[in-house]
Amino acid sequence: MIRTETHFLKLWLTGSVYLVLTGCAFQSDLTDLHIEMDEIKDKMAQMTLKTDATDRISRERTQSTSNEQGNAFLKVDQMAVDLQTIQGRLEENNHSIGDLSQKIEEQTLRMHDQNSRLGNLENQMVSLEKSGQNAQAPPPQSSAEQGKMILPGQVPPSSLMPQEAYNQAYNDFVKGNYDLALIGFQNFIQQFPASALIPNAYYWMGESNYSKKEYLKAVENFDKVGRDYPKHDKTPSSILKEGYAYLEMGEKLRGKSYLKKVIELFPRSDEARLAKERLSLVK
């Protein structure tokens, strides 16, 4: 029964991977894929439960015939391998979806840029027509200048694409340049407020603050992820690190409450296990 489900899941995943790899999606299609991924995650969780159950059953059966025992163990081993394979596919799917989202984001930005250039060009032509044969009209701007024209009140566009700007800040964080990373992520948030990487940026700002032992600021940034993006994959880590930050500030009760929150909201996550370990150490 479980084997059939695994096979079904594999087919389903392969289908999804095919869809993702053979083309880029509209935003709505991506949403559909996300929903499908969530369903797959649920199935995986169910499978894990069933694996545990099978494991239990197989252990109970150790008292019966040795053949049955061997088969049961083999089955469990095979299921563990299947589970790892599914986990790998899920990671690859997520990676592909991330890539697609970035491409769509960049493409959208390019289109906006093109539209704005066209608009500027039209305005220039209209004003030229209006000025007629006015010999004192200023010479038209070069196409490069037209492209860079910024209307009053507009935020100057970054010369970097969202992914480049994000990576630059992330690489600063990895190199330990926390101040540069904070500035980079802050700029990224201001310039690309609609980016799918916004929660990631807040998360890494929290990590930068945490590394600088600025625990209060870390809490603010981690809190933003946990509060505004409750289903994001950085959320369990954000809540856990918020708890760690409170513990570092000596606020044990508050810290413990965040550790418990991770366990309650994401019981099967690595962060929940880390929270349990930490709770056992906090007196």
Add this chain to the structure above:
Amino acid sequence: MRRVFILKFRLLLMVSLLIAAAPPVRSAEVHIDIERLESSRTPVGVLGFETEPGAESEVKSVRDILMMDLKRSLAFQLTDLSQYPSSKNLAPEDVKKIAGDRIEIILTGKVKKEGDQFKLNAALYNGKTGKWMWERVFGGSKSSLRMISHRTSDKIVYQLTGEEGIAQTEIAYVSDTGGSKEIYRMDYDGYNPRLLTLNHTINLFPRWSPDGTRISYTSYIDRNPDIWIMDITTSKRWKVASGGLKLSPVWYPDGRRILFAASVEGQTQLFTGMEDGKNIQRLTFSIGNDLSPSFSPKGDQVVFNSDRGGAPQLYLMNNDGTNVRRLTFEGEYNTTPSWSPKGDWIAYTCRTDNRLQICLISPDGQRKVNLSSNRYEDESPGWAPDGRHLVFSSNRDGKTNVYMMTSEGTEIERLTRTGGNFIDPAWSPVRH
């Protein structure tokens, strides 16, 4: 069914549009800017070294070693000017004449013997003005002549570039030369190999502490793969973690804690603990085997390999075990990661065309470079503290030996020379 068909159609349509609108893809060739360009290296002319009676047979080797060290620093373009002898009374006009238009720095040297001690006097002159710039004297016994050259090289590198040289660093590795797998250390250029363990069992995964005074490793000395630390300054050894499988210990940048892999419930997971074995805590809880951790320069990120997704791939996490995310998605075998001292690259063993090779990936996963040719099995890369060289093991000469190369995959040099197999090299930090 209909929904899937429509979705597929829209996806295919979208991909066509995107391909048409996408900017031209840049060349797959990625330049690594961590190695100095040949053209940006300072041109240095090395005059013939002066000598005094008693040191005639040593002067050539001292000069050769020093020139090799300076060449390996990748900071200089060396010109052999042995036709011009060094002299204490070099006039600025002589220096300018020897240097010509191209050479910016002139290096002179003198080796002399005083009792049983040898002394190397090295001096630098400005090739453009002819003026004296710098001078140092280093001395020692005959057996330390190589070290005298290394020390002189590091001082020159620091004087002219402001960066630490690597000529006095060492490499630890595992060899089965004597029958059992023991840990050795050697000078960075492969000379002067010395045994560090001799317990006639299996010793693996040597890793240097950040100050270069201790080495962590896995040893079967107690008939179990346990984690040990040895202080190489006192030869004191102690067991940090035992029972089950304990592998690949690495040091936190603070030099007080280690991170290692240990078996638990049939899987290998990552644990952290103090160097005295206290306060051991589990960091990963995956459904696969987590191994071979390596720290980012500041120590707040860890790269490791795990088969939690079915095949060994590289993953990143915070040093407290939170925020695990996958880094590599190409290939089905990516292991033994090593984070560069500058933080911008992670070297690792990748498998391409069924061959183990050395690859680099940026921590954001955006850039990837394969440094190996596909004819040999290259594996277990480790960074030199200058971030410009890598050490690795390879079977390119038949048996497995230890080699170094630049971070662009060039200037490959075999370091181990005797029989046997040499694996799992680890480059020491610069000691102060």
